[in-house]
Amino acid sequence: MPALPRDLFRLWLILLIVWLVPLYAAWWWLGWAEWVLRVLRGLGNIALPPVFNQGVSEILLQADQSWKVRTGLVTENSNPSEMAVFFIEKPFLLHIIMGFPLLWALLLATPGHLLKRLIWGTLLLVALYLLGIAGHMWAMITVMVNHQPSVMDETLVPPLFRVSAVPYPLWMFHLSGFVHYLTVLILPLISPVLIWLLLCPRGVMRLVVSIRRRIR
Numbered sequence: 333m334p335a336l337p338r339d340l341f342r343l344w345l346i347l348l349i350v351w352l353v354p355l356y357a358a359w360w361w362l363g364w365a366e367w368v369l370r371v372l373r374g375l376g377n378i379a380l381p382p383v384f385n386q387g388v389s390e391i392l393l394q395a396d397q398s399w400k401v402r403t404g405l406v407t408e409n410s411n412p413s414e415m416a417v418f419f420i421e422k423p424f425l426l427h428i429i430m431g432f433p434l435l436w437a438l439l440l441a442t443p444g445h446l447l448k449r450l451i452w453g454t455l456l457l458v459a460l461y462l463l464g465i466a467g468h469m470w471a472m473i474t475v476m477v478n479h480q481p482s483v484m485d486e487t488l489v490p491p492l493f494r495v496s497a498v499p500y501p502l503w504m505f506h507l508s509g510f511v512h513y514l515t516v517l518i519l520p521l522i523s524p525v526l527i528w529l530l531l532c533p534r535g536v537m538r539l540v541v542s543i544r545r546r547i548r
Contacts, residue, residue: 435524484509
């Protein structure tokens with residue numbers, strides 16, 4: 333390994349901050365976040381209905397950018413019969429996907445094949461965040477079908493109506509709540525860091541060596 337400057341980590345940190353500021357500005361104020369949500373909704377409409385069967389039939393975009401999820405579950409005591417729906421609010425969706433600027437800044441601040449890493453990193457993060465949103469949907473569906481609040485998140489409560497469906501086993505109900513917990517607290521910011529570590533192993537090792545030299 334070639335000789336490394338002692339201030340490599342400091343230079344990298346400065347460059348990271350320089351990239352974070354414009355990227356998050358574009359994310360929140362230039363509408364990048366809304367475009368990413370549109371892409372995820374399109375992918376979700378393709379991938380999620382076959383996975384959830386009756387749980388998800390279509391994802392519609394509301395005027396306030398929240399998602400309206402139509403299910404194939406029939407509501408009880410409704411005349412005529414109606415299919416149940418649930419909503420995923422825009423603030424929650426933005427919370428889930430807030431790691432994109434962080435990932436891009438980490439990749440741009442680390443020397444290497446930038447374009448290739450940006451493409452692969454973005455695709456991986458899209459897949460992970462789509463899985464995270466799917467996990468949240470699963471938790472909402474189990475709460476709706478079992479008609480009892482989640483044990484992991486007190487904000488996940490059943491709707492006023494009931495649906496005609498066989499309740500999920502208790503272990504699956506608890507598992508969906510745990511997946512939701514991971515989606516909300518861990519996935520948004522840990523995923524970009526893990527992808528960065530995966531795509532930039534040499535750059536990370538150089539930073540680790542630089543930090544060790546500064547400590548000595």
